[in-house]
Amino acid sequence: EAQVTQNPRYLITVTGKKLTVTCSQNMNHEYMSWYRQDPGLGLRQIYYSMNVEVTDKGDVPEGYKVSRKEKRNFPLILESPSPNQTSLYFCASSFSQVNTEAFFGQGTRLTVV
Amino acid sequence: GDSVTQMEGPVTLSEEAFLTINCTYTATGYPSLFWYVQYPGEGLQLLLKATKADDKGSNKGFEATYRKETTSFHLEKGSVQVSDSAVYFCALSVGAGTALIFGKGTTLSVSS
Numbered sequence: 001e002a003q004v005t006q007n008p009r010y011l012i013t014v015t016g017k018k019l020t021v022t023c024s025q026n027m028n029h030e031y032m033s034w035y036r037q038d039p040g041l042g043l044r045q046i047y048y049s050m051n052v053e054v055t056d057k058g059d060v061p062e063g064y065k066v067s068r069k070e071k072r073n074f075p076l077i078l079e080s081p082s083p084n085q086t087s088l089y090f091c092a093s094s095f096s097q098v099n100t101e102a103f104f105g106q107g108t109r110l111t112v113v
Numbered sequence: 114g115d116s117v118t119q120m121e122g123p124v125t126l127s128e129e130a131f132l133t134i135n136c137t138y139t140a141t142g143y144p145s146l147f148w149y150v151q152y153p154g155e156g157l158q159l160l161l162k163a164t165k166a167d168d169k170g171s172n173k174g175f176e177a178t179y180r181k182e183t184t185s186f187h188l189e190k191g192s193v194q195v196s197d198s199a200v201y202f203c204a205l206s207v208g209a210g211t212a213l214i215f216g217k218g219t220t221l222s223v224s225s
Contacts, residue, residue, distance in 0.1 A: 004156075033213075042202065042217035043157075090156055092213075102213055104149075104156035 002027050006091050006105035013081055013112055021076045021108050023091030029103075031094045032074040033058065034066065036087040037107075043090065049074055081112040115140045119203045119216035126193055126223050134188040134219045136177075136203035144205040146170075146179050146186040147213070151200040160188075160201070193223045 004025045013019055025032065033048035035058075045058030049068040063085055065077040074093075078085060091105040120135045138144065145164045149157040161170030166181035175190045186203060203216040 040217065043215040045213075092157075101147075101159045101162070102157075104158065106154075106156045 002103065004091055004093050004103050004105040006089075006108050009106065009108060011108060011110050013110070015082055015112055016080050019078050019081060019110075021078075021089060021091075021110070023074045023076065023105060024072050025074075025091075025093040025103065026072065027093060027095075027103065028071065029093035029095050030071070031096055032068070033092050033102075034064070034074070034076050035090045035092065036060065037090060038087050046076070046089075081110075083112045086110060086112050115144070115205065115207055115214050117203050117205055117214055117216040119201075119219055122200075122218075122220040124219060124221045126221070128195055128223055128225050129192045130223075132188070132190040132193045132197075132221065134201055134203075134221070136186045136188065136216060138184050138186065138203075138205050140184075140205055140207050142207050144207045146177070147204040147206070148175070148177055148186070148188050149202040149204060149215075151202065151218070153199070157202060193221070195223050195225050197221060198223045 007022045030051050034046040035043040037043050044060045046064050047066040049055045055066050089108045092102045094100045094102040116139045118137050147162045148160040150160045151157045161172040163170040163179035169178045177186050177188045200218045200220050202218045204213045206213050
């Protein structure tokens with residue numbers, strides 16, 4: 001089954017404790033991205049990657065890192081989480097960046113206290 | 114810059130009512146337009162899309178027509194069901210180096 005898998009689904013952590021949210025897709029997609037979803041703000045892109053070893057900033061990259069060492073994986077790293085990073089995070093992948101369907105993971109609800 | 118504006122929710126309807134969710138966009142070039150749906154506790158999934166002017170996307174009884182002259186892509190369904198209750202996002206894609214740009218989402222609640 002074609003899918004994007006994120007882990008964990010739920011995470012509560014403390015300020016400053018490094019964490020990683022994993023994302024994996026099994027569709028051989030080149031393009032992957034991370035979004036955060038906040039009430040009243042919709043979805044905003046954090047980082048994206050057009051292929052292995054190629055990553056770039058989205059609209060709200062501050063406080064986040066990503067890596068793309070393999071085509072299927074695109075982890076999101078928070079080196080020093082802060083409460084304003086409490087949000088619902090989605091990973092997405094697509095065959096290309098334009099005109100094609102994006103497949104989304106089920107989301108990771110992160111709470112930073 | 115490029116942007117999507119969709120009507121604020123929530124939209125509350127009775128079963129079998131007609132649904133319209135308005136979406137307008139601002140974009141340079143010729144964007145592709147999408148509607149995504151998010152059911153409770155799930156990620157977004159593509160509902161329908163249109164890639165050029167006058168195209169009509171349709172799926173599961175939902176329709177939307179790409180109107181270049183009014184820069185709109187309104188979502189419609191003739192008879193909603195309780196199972197259509199979800200958050201609906203209008204989005205556009207303009208080309209390489211850019212993200213899918215989403216509207217803020219419209220929550221639809223359908224009661225029996």
